Amino acid sequence: MTEKEQSAMLKVFLASYDVFRARLRRRLGSDDLANDVLHETYLRVDRMEPPADVQKPGAYLFRMALNIAADRRAQDARLLTGTEIEELMQTADEHQDPAVIVGGQIEIRALMQALTELAPRRRQILMASRMEQTPHQEIAQRFGISTRMVEKELKAALQYCADRLERKVIQRFGPGAGKQS
């Protein structure tokens, strides 16, 4: 492939840039995504060897951008591994003031009390997720409910326990005690 052909393809790409971006924005529904995809397309155009007989370079390039977008979607849809999730969740820890970590210990007794106050099914769902690490889909099947319902139950359980623990702190020290500075 000659230098000449390569830069011709690039020329077409650069000339069509704004049009491509507008079309991609519409197709993908996101400015950020459209920009990322276009950038990636540019890199590939710069590197690649176009077939000798491309009739409609514009259409060819746009199809390339769409393929890149589809690959990106597939990549994004990949599930995180357990390790990746652990690391991800721990990134929040790094920025915590060590003194505050000690001060904010959860009172296990109070939490135990809160757990006994949960509706039986809600507590079972909570423990299936927390203790057994059962995925939501399986929990949903086990209980004959939707995964959305499983999420709602888990959030409700967490909210309830958090509320109860906060109330306990306030009871002991008075209003304003539970609030962080």
Place this chain on the structure above:
Amino acid sequence: MSISASESASATANQLREEAFHWLVRLTSGHATHADAEAFRRWSAQSSEHARAFFLARQLWQAMAPAEQKLRQEQAAKVVSHPRRFGRRAFLGGAIAASVAVLVARPSLLDGWPMGADFHTGVGEQRHVDLTQGVVLELNTQTRISQRSEALGDAAIEVLSGEVEIQASTALRVLAGNGELFADGARFNVRATEGSVCVTCLEGRLQLKHQGRRVSLEQGRQLTYTAQRQGQLTSFDTQQVMAWRQQLLVFNDAPLASVIDEINRYRPGMIVLMNAELGRRKVQARFSLAQLANVAVLIRDAYGATITELPGGVVLVS
């Protein structure tokens, strides 16, 4: 209307807490994707308050496990002084049987009270357990199983209550009621309800030791025994006995009263039959376990019964 500074601050804090819980639940769902990771990073990076809200949410989530463990330990210690023998003593009759009957009639009390069981399921719950190499258990609703292995190489469990399908590719002892089963290369169903144990041999062969007698169960044979007596070996309808494994309940010409009893095992709350005559009507039906919440309506439509729905999933049928 004006909101004080501290009120709006706590409103924001509540909002952040809710969002943090959302992310926690999403990331622990078992189907979190790379796109979720990206979105979470963006959310968390918005401010140090965001990161802190998530940190606290995760702290609470983590504390749930030790809290639940402690609860279970304390309940188990509270119930009887000899948890090892509880299931058998109750089965053999005596004063404890009365209290067991009360507990069984109010199934919700048992949820979260394993009472010395190593594996248990709640109402309507089913669970898969890989016990050891070569032994797989499928627990049905409201089932409690305990480990009873006494030494290395001795695999043994006790079925305290409920129903379990056991696949024993290697040697396994199963205690149920006052009987003891020996399996090695067998697949079988054990159902222990108040007062009796029903053993169904699906594949392979089993040995039962009970009341000083030894009985062999071949594939295709079923035996029921109580504390004092053993029934005869009978054949069985596999589809009906094992339908629960496909999340189905199958009834072939069963009286409505026993159909309702069976449904209650899986269904939170309770269906109460007020009309004995209605209870004697024969039922031919297949229910999916997922449909049981509203099964009373099906009964009403099929038999012209009257149903009264009360809170907590209690339904009166007359």
